[in-house]
Amino acid sequence: MTGTLFGIGVGPGDPELMTLKARRVLGTVPVLAFPAPLEGEGMARAIAAPHVPAGKVEIAIRMAFRPERDDAEAAYDAAAAAIAGHLEAGRDVAVLCEGDPLFFGSFIYLLARLGPRFPVEVVPGIASPMAASALLARPLATLDDSVAIVPATRAEADIERLLALADSAVILKVGRHLPKVRRVLARLGLEHGAVVVERAGLDGQRVLDLDAASAGGVSYFSLILVHRRGTARP
Amino acid sequence: MTGTLFGIGVGPGDPELMTLKARRVLGTVPVLAFPAPLEGEGMARAIAAPHVPAGKVEIAIRMAFRPERDDAEAAYDAAAAAIAGHLEAGRDVAVLCEGDPLFFGSFIYLLARLGPRFPVEVVPGIASPMAASALLARPLATLDDSVAIVPATRAEADIERLLALADSAVILKVGRHLPKVRRVLARLGLEHGAVVVERAGLDGQRVLDLDAASAGGVSYFSLILVHRRGTARP
Numbered sequence: 001m002t003g004t005l006f007g008i009g010v011g012p013g014d015p016e017l018m019t020l021k022a023r024r025v026l027g028t029v030p031v032l033a034f035p036a037p038l039e040g041e042g043m044a045r046a047i048a049a050p051h052v053p054a055g056k057v058e059i060a061i062r063m064a065f066r067p068e069r070d071d072a073e074a075a076y077d078a079a080a081a082a083i084a085g086h087l088e089a090g091r092d093v094a095v096l097c098e099g100d101p102l103f104f105g106s107f108i109y110l111l112a113r114l115g116p117r118f119p120v121e122v123v124p125g126i127a128s129p130m131a132a133s134a135l136l137a138r139p140l141a142t143l144d145d146s147v148a149i150v151p152a153t154r155a156e157a158d159i160e161r162l163l164a165l166a167d168s169a170v171i172l173k174v175g176r177h178l179p180k181v182r183r184v185l186a187r188l189g190l191e192h193g194a195v196v197v198e199r200a201g202l203d204g205q206r207v208l209d210l211d212a213a214s215a216g217g218v219s220y221f222s223l224i225l226v227h228r229r230g231t232a233r234p
Numbered sequence: 235m236t237g238t239l240f241g242i243g244v245g246p247g248d249p250e251l252m253t254l255k256a257r258r259v260l261g262t263v264p265v266l267a268f269p270a271p272l273e274g275e276g277m278a279r280a281i282a283a284p285h286v287p288a289g290k291v292e293i294a295i296r297m298a299f300r301p302e303r304d305d306a307e308a309a310y311d312a313a314a315a316a317i318a319g320h321l322e323a324g325r326d327v328a329v330l331c332e333g334d335p336l337f338f339g340s341f342i343y344l345l346a347r348l349g350p351r352f353p354v355e356v357v358p359g360i361a362s363p364m365a366a367s368a369l370l371a372r373p374l375a376t377l378d379d380s381v382a383i384v385p386a387t388r389a390e391a392d393i394e395r396l397l398a399l400a401d402s403a404v405i406l407k408v409g410r411h412l413p414k415v416r417r418v419l420a421r422l423g424l425e426h427g428a429v430v431v432e433r434a435g436l437d438g439q440r441v442l443d444l445d446a447a448s449a450g451g452v453s454y455f456s457l458i459l460v461h462r463r464g465t466a467r468p
Contacts, residue, residue, distance in 0.1 A: 007368075007371075009364075011253070012358075014255070015254075016253065016254045016255040016258065017253050017254070017255055017357075017358065018253060018254060019245070019250065019251050019252060019253055019254075019360065020249075020250045020251070020252060020253075020254065020257065021248070021250040021251055023254065024250065100364045100367075100368075100374075101368070102364070102367040102368060102371075102372065102373045102374045102375075103363075103364060103367070103374045103375055104375055104376060104377075104379075105376075108373045108376045109376075111371065111373070115371065120371045121371075122367070122368035122369075122371050123251075123368065124246075124251065124360045124364040124365055124367070124368040125360070125364070126253065126358045126359070126360065127361075127364060129337075130243075130334045130336070130337060130358040130359070130361060131358055133334075133336040133337070133356070133358070134241075134334075134335070134336060134356035134357065134358040135356075137241075137336075137345065137349065137354045137355075137356050138336065139336045139342045139345070140334075140336045140337045141336075141337055141338055141383070142338060142339075142342045143338075143385075144385045144387045144388050145338075145385070146382065146383065146384040146385070146388065146392065146396055147382070147383040147384075148380065148381070148382055148383075148396070148400070149375070149380065149381040149382075149383070150380040150381075151377075151378045151379070151380070153378045154378050154380065158380065158399075161399055162380055162382070162396075162399055162400065165392075165395055165396055165399070166382070166396065
């Protein structure tokens with residue numbers, strides 16, 4: 001009997017925004033794996049901390065903040081090999097992910113390596129667009145609204161085409177791409193409807209308008225919520 | 235001291251996919267409100283049931299399945315008035331929503347009516363795109379992927395323009411709009427990458443390919459996940 005590979009969404013930062021199921025699985029699996037910086041425990045492990053009993057085997061998947069592709073592949077290959085050893089021995093392994101495991105989560109790279117060989121169960125988590133909307137108490141979409149989600153790392157023209165079509169939009173991973181995104185918002189007349197949320201749900205969380213964000217800069221862990229239309233009745 | 239209006243995401247259906255925070259709030263607020271059909275308790279109330287202690291004041295916001303706009307407005311107006319009475323008396327009120335309260339949630343209509351007058355706190359929930367991705371163990375987006383979310387109720391041309399641009403897409407509220415959506419997918423060469431998920435996380439949950447879905451039809455509570463690109467490495 002092989003073990004099961006669990007992908008666990010730990011949510012946006014507040015440990016209370018984990019699901020009951022995530023907490024249950026964390027309580028029972030013998031092995032945890034999680035993305036981590038070169039030193040220290042990393043965000044996902046920190047979020048899960050209040051729900052992890054002592055005595056787990058822990059696998060830190062270490063890489064630099066923006067790793068070279070070869071380095072990232074090597075780290076995931078090594079982690080997959082270590083995890084496979086536990087699964088083959090019949091031990092369940094839970095991989096922690098900030099937010100949701102399948103929404104820009106690093107779990108996807110382990111799933112690609114291990115999914116064909118082992119049973120997989122994914123426990124979804126609260127993703128950053130929902131966390132940011134909740135923080136602002138501002139609707140993400142209603143009735144027949146369309147929503148575009150696009151990383152700010154994309155080409156300016158790609159972002160512009162999507163934002164021109166969608167009723168609301170979430171632009172992820174803003175960081176140093178803010179000037180580019182802002183040009184797009186200005187051309188589309190969407191600056192007024194845009195709010196910048198940095199580190200939603202984490203220590204140091206900030207809500208900024210575009211001017212304040214542009215003046216001081218924002219981190220990679222920022223998103224912009226954009227609304228074209230007002231909230232429709234009913 | 236007025237009470238606080240809580241919007242509570244109860245997630246996609248499995249009561250274990252509620253957050254710890256949602257459960258805590260449900261345990262403590264004296265008043266619950268929830269959308270409900272003309273008879274019976276409704277889906278959000280059923281999902282929350284294991285976490286609701288006895289003795290709450292309960293406000294069922296009743297309307298037909300696809301209400302006329304006037305009827306829906308009247309039901310939300312009446313519910314807002316009843317909720318306002320409790321808030322003015324200093325009692326917190328939790329409004330239950332399937333999935334996430336601000337992602338196509340009916341909480342949005344109460345927020346529009348009550349948000350300007352009372353303190354609001356939103357507890358995000360697991361939304362259907364994440365629930366369906368988890369069920370399939372299939373990535374929703376990775377690296378610099380863009381994602382379009384669009385209700386199938388939109389015009390065929392609107393859906394086509396968005397799907398032509400985005401790397402992955404979630405088409406919500408499919409139901410009787412399936413033939414229209416299928417025409418779009420066929421024109422864009424995306425039929426192969428499409429999976430239909432009906433009632434994700436609920437009793438009677440089904441995963442279908444387009445042929446099976448077209449043959450038997452699907453309910454309004456169905457979505458289609460569409461992937462244009464493979465999962466990028468790392």
